[in-house]
Amino acid sequence: MLLHSIDVIGTFVFALSGASAGIRRGFDFFGVFVVALATACGGGIMRDLCLGATPPVGLTDIEYMIAIIGAVLLGIFCQELIMRMEKPTLWLDALGLGFFAAFGSDKAYQMTGNIQISIILGCASAVGGGCVRDILTGRTPIIFSKEIYASASIVGSAIVLLGSARLISPTIAIWSAIAVCTFIRIISIHYQINLPPITLKTPNRPK
């Protein structure tokens, strides 16, 4: 129940970030809605397609749709409110990141029993939507160069597998995963910690 609330909150916050990106690009209502939908559901769709879990749950559940439409309307009509709420939004985004990573990784492990793909798809669930958002709005995906974002989701994806594999209680594992991922993310925002970019030593490189 609490988990489900976090899921919907995460969907809402992710959709809000997509809607904001679309509005900044001057999209019309439909464009803003598509970017919001793709940001909120894109990671989960990637995960579900790779698992053969069709149709993707993100497209069939009315609660997600309500959360997304709510985010779009809020993004359009309450721009000043959203500006004032920037900090809480970032915290909720961190919470959503933790949830999607933990949930995605656990779902992948239940369906495949393969640790490697579970971590990859946990991370993809959490950050895939943001990648799609950036590509649709004509930017290089921000998670590739800014802030500890994807790395936090990888840690969360790995922790949850301790529970999926019954090494510790699944309930403890999922809550620990969400907590640790969210915590890493918030710390990295607060202290503006980035992974360093890879230094390019040579002027010309092979294709």
Place this chain on the structure above:
Amino acid sequence: MLLHSIDVIGTFVFALSGASAGIRRGFDFFGVFVVALATACGGGIMRDLCLGATPPVGLTDIEYMIAIIGAVLLGIFCQELIMRMEKPTLWLDALGLGFFAAFGSDKAYQMTGNIQISIILGCASAVGGGCVRDILTGRTPIIFSKEIYASASIVGSAIVLLGSARLISPTIAIWSAIAVCTFIRIISIHYQINLPPITLKTPNRPK
């Protein structure tokens, strides 16, 4: 039979728009062909992957392939003819839009029984290929900011579900959906009606 003809015509016209975009970018024959294929089949592939209907029908049917190759050759060798045919091409494109929306939405409903995903995938069938075309040629998807295009496909996707759910005759529903979607699109071209872009009220927005 008539429906099937519309399907192939729509595929042809979509492929032509992809081929034109690739030619304008200076692609070679292969590049032009890939963009044409992706534009014509991209939406249907998205729909079929989300429905678990593999392999996607757009990649296995020889008639689509002939239509796509025909469009590529016409795009390359008859550029002046295509310029003179711009208006009829837009009408055929509107017809294809209506068909893909109606067919995609109906197929999704038959396979899932879920209204929400049927409308989403009807719309994706109709406009997904154009999005892929724009991303492959390095542009922000035009449907997000110009003209009533996707909105028309959503209306068509919704109308066809009245028939899928047996509220009205499925035959009437599918023809109404195609007609209404095509009509909305042609009217919006003729009178140059756009959805308004969302106004950005504040200079800085949260990520």
Place this chain on the structure above:
Amino acid sequence: MLLHSIDVIGTFVFALSGASAGIRRGFDFFGVFVVALATACGGGIMRDLCLGATPPVGLTDIEYMIAIIGAVLLGIFCQELIMRMEKPTLWLDALGLGFFAAFGSDKAYQMTGNIQISIILGCASAVGGGCVRDILTGRTPIIFSKEIYASASIVGSAIVLLGSARLISPTIAIWSAIAVCTFIRIISIHYQINLPPITLKTPNRPK
């Protein structure tokens, strides 16, 4: 056994090209890793999703992952070595291209019995990862306008089907396909042979 070695070598070289592209864009470690993974596995994932062969084999096999991580570390820490090895790398890339085309086309034929989709997916296996790499790093896919790359993979994909359809020995077919595709590619690099770009005759074109 030898085929499997070529597979892992191809994965490694493709990952290296992805890692190099990510490093040039100033991505952090995670970004470089994702681009390497997407380049190495992107084509195979497209193929497997279209075939309904989930989860995609590229995401579950530890050997690929080791090859990818190795390529990322080499890309980051041995940039000068990689520069000196540019020519051998191009040859190995050509070999990987041939293998992925032949293997992808054969797998598609075994699962569908359809020649058209087998050639398309053989080509997609071979060049899809490179397309994803270019989109993730904000470039127009290079295979659309430069060098005989995809065309070589189409020839390889077609040759292997002679064996898949039992017209010739499958073993001979797969080795011929790899050899011919690799040979075409190396010749085109050596003599800098490109497909000509399509000439744009008219200043304005229909959308």
